[in-house]
Amino acid sequence: MASFRFQLLQLLVVLSQGWANLNVQNNYRNMMVRLATNKAALAGIQVLREGRVEVSFDFGASWGTICSTSWSMREANVVCRQLGLGYASKASQGTEHGDSRKYPWGMVGTLCRGTERRLADCIRESHYPNLCNARNHNVSIAACVSHSADLEIGLVDIERTARLEAVPMSRLTCAMEEHCVSADAYEIRRTNPHAARILLRFSVKASNVGTADVSPYANYKEWVWHQCHRHYHSMNVFATFDVYDLNYRKVAQGHKASFCLMDSECRPGVRQKYTCGNTTQGISVGCADTYTDVLDCQWVDVTRVPINRRYILRVALNPEYKLGEISFENNGAECLLDYTGVRQTTRIFNCRRKPLWFKI
Numbered sequence: 001m002a003s004f005r006f007q008l009l010q011l012l013v014v015l016s017q018g019w020a021n022l023n024v025q026n027n028y029r030n031m032m033v034r035l036a037t038n039k040a041a042l043a044g045i046q047v048l049r050e051g052r053v054e055v056s057f058d059f060g061a062s063w064g065t066i067c068s069t070s071w072s073m074r075e076a077n078v079v080c081r082q083l084g085l086g087y088a089s090k091a092s093q094g095t096e097h098g099d100s101r102k103y104p105w106g107m108v109g110t111l112c113r114g115t116e117r118r119l120a121d122c123i124r125e126s127h128y129p130n131l132c133n134a135r136n137h138n139v140s141i142a143a144c145v146s147h148s149a150d151l152e153i154g155l156v157d158i159e160r161t162a163r164l165e166a167v168p169m170s171r172l173t174c175a176m177e178e179h180c181v182s183a184d185a186y187e188i189r190r191t192n193p194h195a196a197r198i199l200l201r202f203s204v205k206a207s208n209v210g211t212a213d214v215s216p217y218a219n220y221k222e223w224v225w226h227q228c229h230r231h232y233h234s235m236n237v238f239a240t241f242d243v244y245d246l247n248y249r250k251v252a253q254g255h256k257a258s259f260c261l262m263d264s265e266c267r268p269g270v271r272q273k274y275t276c277g278n279t280t281q282g283i284s285v286g287c288a289d290t291y292t293d294v295l296d297c298q299w300v301d302v303t304r305v306p307i308n309r310r311y312i313l314r315v316a317l318n319p320e321y322k323l324g325e326i327s328f329e330n331n332g333a334e335c336l337l338d339y340t341g342v343r344q345t346t347r348i349f350n351c352r353r354k355p356l357w358f359k360i
Contacts, residue, residue, distance in 0.1 A: 031120040032056040033082050034063070035142065037097040050090065050143035052097040053079050055106050055119065064106015065139035067093070067132040069125055073321040074114035074328065074358075080144035082118045089324040090143035099137040108132045110140075113358050114328055147212040149283070150326040151317045153333050154205030154290075155351040158315065161203040161293045162348035164302075164341075166196040172296075174228035180254060180297035182304060198341070199299040202348060204239055204256075206317050207288035210326050213274075214283035216261060217322045223278060232260065232278045239291070240319045241300045243337065244312045251311065254300040256291065263287040307341035313348055316356055329355040 035051035053076075054063040068075065076088030109125035109132070116122050169189050172181060176189075181197055188195050208214050216223070216235050223232040238261075241254040260276035263284050270286035283289050291298050300313070316332045318325065325331070335351035 069129040076142035085144035086146040087148035089145040093138040149214040150210030164343040201293040208283040311337040
């Protein structure tokens with residue numbers, strides 16, 4: 001595997017759609033990384049903590065930028081770690097710190113798990129990224145902070161609270177606005193608005209075990225008031241809930257479409273700080289927010305899932321990497337689900353903490 005990875009990293013980058021071949025030095029063992037910017041106000045500070053990510057393969061004689069399909073907090077975390085700047089608070093592709101016309105790409109298709117020590121330890125995307133073409137002027141950007149939040153999913157809460165409930169769609173108006181039921185429900189509602197959905201409910205606990213508070217990624221002035229649920233939505237997807245067969249074919253899915261983040265409970269000596277209000281959402285260090293099984297969207301719609309079979313339930317926090325974290329290795333859980341269609345015998349068990357999925 002190590003040999004294959006090294007050979008993969010040595011491949012020459014070929015730009016698509018009429019661009020000439022771009023020969024990149026392939027000595028990845030000596031790859032250097034830095035942050036750079038064309039913003040005069042930022043360039044003058046002693047240590048740059050935000051900018052375009054640049055790499056060099058010739059000991060700093062020349063530098064190139066990065067284009068990637070999957071540039072995320074994972075990749076940015078590795079950059080910040082390598083530079084000794086802590087953790088990523090931002091990962092994007094744009095032109096605010098210069099574009100690829102003035103600062104051409106030196107590497108394409110970077111893909112990191114997020115646990116690597118150096119960017120050189122990461123792998124490459126299995127296919128050349130289609131978006132890395134002449135029309136795209138974006139470069140990869142990272143911002144680093146000394147301290148970061150770290151969400152950790154609870155396991156006991158999922159197993160202990162799991163239950164089936166049949167709920168008529170007439171009671172799911174708010175949830176259906178947020179697309180928290182299966183697609184077929186919207187068709188059925190037209191002719192039978194009181195038809196029931198079978199919901200697999202369970203609680204999910206999100207603890208902040210990091211060194212900084214969890215803060216919603218959007219500015220609070222951009223949060224949206226949801227009249228049906230009567231609270232502010234500060235994030236589109238905080239958690240996902242998926243059911244797979246034992247061959248990992250998805251048979252049902254759910255999600256926490258948005259959330260009202262707060263300190264539900266804190267360890268001794270830590271004061272609760274965040275409430276479910278506008279401007280006051282978050283999770284303090286040492287606190288947790290528990291979304292209980294009685295809440296809307298805290299379920300998977302299993303109405304059409306075949307009964308009397310064993311499945312895998314996978315729960316993931318911050319699945320889109322919108323929030324910066326120290327690690328994404330403790331954000332997920334996988335549990336076994338015995339689904340009988342009967343409340344008394346359906347159960348979730350053997351939950352184990354798993355990382356967010358990493359696609360190679």
